[in-house]
Amino acid sequence: MIDVDYDPDEKTRYECFNCGTVVRTTNQPTCPDCHTEMRNRKISLE
Incomplete structure (x- = not known):
């Protein structure tokens, strides 16, 4: 698993x-x- 830095100000689609x-x-x-x-859209529908 890859650690991803969380940025609360990042705009998401x-x-x-x-x-x-x-x-x-x-x-x-x-x-x-x-x-x-x-x-x-970053979260899979499955």
Whole structure:
């Protein structure tokens, strides 16, 4: 396992479950287009 330095100010890509919109932010957003939940693209769906 590789240690990764955690940077709380690093922007992460989030993708909308509903419409596919992608945004970069530092916190868990809701979709700006359809206002539904978004997922962190760094975390696998499996």
